[in-house]
Amino acid sequence: MVHGEAWTLKEFFTYPNEYIYWTIQIVMYPFMTGLVAGAFVLSSLYHVFGVKELKGIARFSLVFSFALLPVAMLPLMLHLQQPQRGIEVMMTPHFTSAIAAFGIVFSTYAMIVASELWFVYRKHFVESALALRSIPQRSLGQNLGHLLFSALTLGAMDISEHAIEADERAVKKLAGAGIPVACFLHGYAGFIFGSVKANALWMTPLMPVIFICSAVVSGIALCILVYTVTMEIRKFLAARKKANYPELPSPEELKSAEVHVVTMTAKYLLMFMVAAITLELLDLIFRGYTAVKSWDILRAVIYERDFVNIFVVQYGLGNLLPFIMFLIPGVTIRRAVVGSCLVLMGVFMMRWNVVIGGQAFSSSLAGFMHYKMPIIPDSVETFKEGLFGALTVAVVPFCIFYVLNKVMPVFKETH
Amino acid sequence: MKSHVWRPLYIVLLVIAGVLVVRKIIVPADFGIGARGYMYGWHRPSNEQDWKMVKVKYKTREYCKECHQDKYDEIRQSPHANINCENCHGPALGHPDDPKTLTIDRNRELCARCHFRLEYPTSGRGKIRGIDPKTHNPQLECVTCHWPHDPRKEGHSK
Amino acid sequence: MISRRSFCKKSLLIAGGLAVPLAALELFDPKRLLAEKEDGNKVRWVFLVDTHKCVGCGFCVKGCKTENEVPYDANVTRTWVERYAVTKDGKTHIDSPKGARDGFETTKFDIGEGKFEDVKNEDIDKAFFVPKLCNQCDNPPCVQVCPVGATYQTADGVVLVDRTWCIGCGYCIMGCPYGVRFFHPVYHVAEKCNFCYHRISKGMKTECVDACAFGARRIGNIKDPNDPVTKIIMTERVNVLKEEYGTKPQVFYLGLTKEVR
Numbered sequence: 001m002v003h004g005e006a007w008t009l010k011e012f013f014t015y016p017n018e019y020i021y022w023t024i025q026i027v028m029y030p031f032m033t034g035l036v037a038g039a040f041v042l043s044s045l046y047h048v049f050g051v052k053e054l055k056g057i058a059r060f061s062l063v064f065s066f067a068l069l070p071v072a073m074l075p076l077m078l079h080l081q082q083p084q085r086g087i088e089v090m091m092t093p094h095f096t097s098a099i100a101a102f103g104i105v106f107s108t109y110a111m112i113v114a115s116e117l118w119f120v121y122r123k124h125f126v127e128s129a130l131a132l133r134s135i136p137q138r139s140l141g142q143n144l145g146h147l148l149f150s151a152l153t154l155g156a157m158d159i160s161e162h163a164i165e166a167d168e169r170a171v172k173k174l175a176g177a178g179i180p181v182a183c184f185l186h187g188y189a190g191f192i193f194g195s196v197k198a199n200a201l202w203m204t205p206l207m208p209v210i211f212i213c214s215a216v217v218s219g220i221a222l223c224i225l226v227y228t229v230t231m232e233i234r235k236f237l238a239a240r241k242k243a244n245y246p247e248l249p250s251p252e253e254l255k256s257a258e259v260h261v262v263t264m265t266a267k268y269l270l271m272f273m274v275a276a277i278t279l280e281l282l283d284l285i286f287r288g289y290t291a292v293k294s295w296d297i298l299r300a301v302i303y304e305r306d307f308v309n310i311f312v313v314q315y316g317l318g319n320l321l322p323f324i325m326f327l328i329p330g331v332t333i334r335r336a337v338v339g340s341c342l343v344l345m346g347v348f349m350m351r352w353n354v355v356i357g358g359q360a361f362s363s364s365l366a367g368f369m370h371y372k373m374p375i376i377p378d379s380v381e382t383f384k385e386g387l388f389g390a391l392t393v394a395v396v397p398f399c400i401f402y403v404l405n406k407v408m409p410v411f412k413e414t415h
Numbered sequence: 416m417k418s419h420v421w422r423p424l425y426i427v428l429l430v431i432a433g434v435l436v437v438r439k440i441i442v443p444a445d446f447g448i449g450a451r452g453y454m455y456g457w458h459r460p461s462n463e464q465d466w467k468m469v470k471v472k473y474k475t476r477e478y479c480k481e482c483h484q485d486k487y488d489e490i491r492q493s494p495h496a497n498i499n500c501e502n503c504h505g506p507a508l509g510h511p512d513d514p515k516t517l518t519i520d521r522n523r524e525l526c527a528r529c530h531f532r533l534e535y536p537t538s539g540r541g542k543i544r545g546i547d548p549k550t551h552n553p554q555l556e557c558v559t560c561h562w563p564h565d566p567r568k569e570g571h572s573k
Numbered sequence: 574m575i576s577r578r579s580f581c582k583k584s585l586l587i588a589g590g591l592a593v594p595l596a597a598l599e600l601f602d603p604k605r606l607l608a609e610k611e612d613g614n615k616v617r618w619v620f621l622v623d624t625h626k627c628v629g630c631g632f633c634v635k636g637c638k639t640e641n642e643v644p645y646d647a648n649v650t651r652t653w654v655e656r657y658a659v660t661k662d663g664k665t666h667i668d669s670p671k672g673a674r675d676g677f678e679t680t681k682f683d684i685g686e687g688k689f690e691d692v693k694n695e696d697i698d699k700a701f702f703v704p705k706l707c708n709q710c711d712n713p714p715c716v717q718v719c720p721v722g723a724t725y726q727t728a729d730g731v732v733l734v735d736r737t738w739c740i741g742c743g744y745c746i747m748g749c750p751y752g753v754r755f756f757h758p759v760y761h762v763a764e765k766c767n768f769c770y771h772r773i774s775k776g777m778k779t780e781c782v783d784a785c786a787f788g789a790r791r792i793g794n795i796k797d798p799n800d801p802v803t804k805i806i807m808t809e810r811v812n813v814l815k816e817e818y819g820t821k822p823q824v825f826y827l828g829l830t831k832e833v834r
Contacts, residue, residue, distance in 0.1 A: 538700055
């Protein structure tokens, strides 16, 4: 079986070699990179621009951005026909290709986030290492923990006020450097599509900007979502532990803090959402108005075949509805959670409609292709490029976040 | 540079050094920029040789002629003059050392590739004499009545 | 207040500092400069297709699959033939079942998803066949987008794929406006027509040219003014496919019409 044949339905005239070669994993890829970039931008709003209201969510979104980072690469690896050769992108990069920069931009970005995290958590690492060191008879687990935290300090044990100040300055600089890199990381994911001149739907210079805006939107939405969920868990735990540890914050205190953070974050979400939708609609209007050769088939795809996906699910449920929900004064936690879920779905559908929609028509402009997503996998290929492959990609960041949270507790006050 | 602030940078430099070492090991020595510059010629030149080494399967009528001069002469002066032997007889490949590699195709579909009647006025196809295989002696092989090496002659009964 | 001396010193320093990374780019690519200065090659392979002559027998497709080891029953092919029929109602019908590997032995047009549409001979205003293959573009977009240098153009203009280096990202497949590329079902790397590089480099013709009994396909060297193909391209009205993409395709067509995709 030819790659792509299992999930492609062809209608009217398509070239014999045309299949849907870029599937759900390539939808996941910009979605995940978008979340990484968005989460980072959110945390930088606090670190660089000193938006104090976002303090509560800044550290959280930074760690979450780091947890998402390896996962941005996962869908690409799952999609490659020769994943073991993926490293070649770093070995013999061909910079005339939009993909070639990936290795370098991605690693630069990873290093910036990792360094920033190190500065944020260095005090915690040192304290943990010292605390473990002071235990005279360490168990195996404590020994391992001691080793880990000692290694994580990189030998910098100085936690004097002066040293911590230096850390904070470094965080600010790194966060500042990180914003353009994060935007570049994601903008270039848009460039990968926008520069394909063979594809009438993809080719637009607006693509990178559209991708960045929707990336920030999705990143913020995910942070709101995960933040509220973890806060709920903390409230639950706090209520249980309150009896034993009176010094812990009460559920009421947590709740008021939570509402405040969510309201503030939602404002930024709306701002970026307006930018994203404006650009997307501009692109659509412009295509319709100029109506070049490919418009006939694009119109058939946009207004007929993918109408529900684009106008009902993406714009209606994914943009308009949450927009109204956030705009109505007095945002409650529940409404914010529902709104964030809808926004995430909307951004996912935007990626879907770009990636799959861009392959929904033949480059002969005389036929259509339909992606039938494999649900029950019957081979490695249909697993990777089907529902379960996508779910794997979606679940992994939460697992990583869980582990990271053990080493770098998101909610512990360090500074 | 004494400050602990630079420590992550050392790690970064270590990583870069690691990548450079791996690069030295993995990348073929001849990898480089070819005749068409970096944009169109960034490649491993020895690969061009790899492609030139691909085995030739169809050896053309001139190869067949070396032994089958009579057949060659016959078809070359017939209306089928331009049809290559290997179109129907299969690629010469291991022939004559391994006679089994020749796969002669006597299917009606083979002849119908040209002789299925399609009256396409603006194409060479419309000028070829054709039949509808469904109604034209459906059970028989074409070669029963038509001699493919020279369609003007009668076929052979084999 | 900045003194003139220090101003000059600093601006020189900055200009020099900026020039260092730029110079690195230049060093990166000396051969390219040479190549741009003069193209000393004696060979540039081009292809000529005469759509008037093609009868849609599909022997070229059959031969190509065997010659180039593309699994015979896989629904991908390096070259294919399209059938066009423009009917009296102004509609254009196009198909290429299995890339025309088995020719066209029906008046029905394949419209996908297992459905067929009968186009009666008497309704047809014009009908013809168009063979397709890699255009070996002068500006190959597929090569431009390869992230690792696994596909490239040789000095004689043929675009090849390095099967040991391709990572299988599919970007080149997306980048080709002609739909020429696909994943090889056995090697799982990008695959494409390469003008039978193993044959043309031995002085033979491509398999599709040899298999064509009607002279609809011809290969030639555009750098050789005495080459019959070159003469036709130079003296007759030839056209290329999808010129608007700026790819500078090097497969020339006689008798191309606006319906051809």
